[in-house]
Amino acid sequence: MEKVNKVFIATSLDGYIADLDGKIDFLDTFPEINQIDSGYHSFLEKIDAILMGRKTFETVCGFGIDWPYKKPVFVISNTLSEIPEKYKGKVELANGTLPEIMALLQRKGFGRLYIDGGKTIQSFLQADFIDELVVTVVPILLGKGIPLFGPLESSLTFECKKTTLFLEKIVQNHFVRVRTQH
Ligand SMILES: NC(=O)c1ccc[n+]([C@@H]2O[C@H](COP(=O)([O-])OP(=O)(O)OC[C@H]3O[C@@H](n4cnc5c(N)ncnc54)[C@H](OP(=O)(O)O)[C@@H]3O)[C@@H](O)[C@H]2O)c1
DSSP: OOOEEEEEEEEETTSEEEOTTSOOGGGGSSGGGGGSOOSHHHHHHTOSEEEEEHHHHHHHHTTOSSOOOSSOEEEEOSSOOSOOGGGBTTEEEEOSOHHHHHHHHHHTTOOEEEEESHHHHHHHHHTTOOOEEEEEEEOOOOSSSEESOOOOSSOOOEEEEEEEEETTTEEEEEEEEOOOOO
């Protein structure tokens, strides 16, 4: 089984994934991006399951649309005791430490994980559990908001394997973690 943890996320130029209220309106700065293929669907085809933070789950629930994911979704939370009735069968709670959660998902046959949500990605990065990061940068300075990255105990090096410029406005970088053998 391939075991890989991947991120596919959009940030502002100053590295925020949402404003301070959790709104992601900045993603529509250049709405024409929604008309083109920015690689999201082919990314989704290559993952087995999605592991998202509780706040990202709540954001998706608030979209007021049909459940958008075809792949199994797991929500990481220390405060949710159960998944709301409406989402049962689509979403499962994932409790425990990150290694415990990854082991649980692997036992279910899910080795290639899409990790979503700022705090969640940060906790995976703190444990050096992220292997690939696809970051799409919308060139707007928000000045404040929810950051993609946070403090780390030690630095993590990535190689940029691919860069794509969309509409001469939006850049997408595909980073792969480099782990040197000692
Ligand atoms: N720009 C984009 O592409 C993009 C993508 C995704 C999300 N977003 C936005 O990002 C915002 C959410 O990000 P966020 O950083 O606020 O939160 P988040 O990562 O979605 O959720 C944080 C919550 O997840 C749980 N969690 C995370 N790591 C955990 C760990 N290691 N162990 C246990 N629980 C853990 C905790 O839930 P409990 O508090 O319940 O314990 C924590 O409060 C939303 O506004 C969403 O719209 C933007």
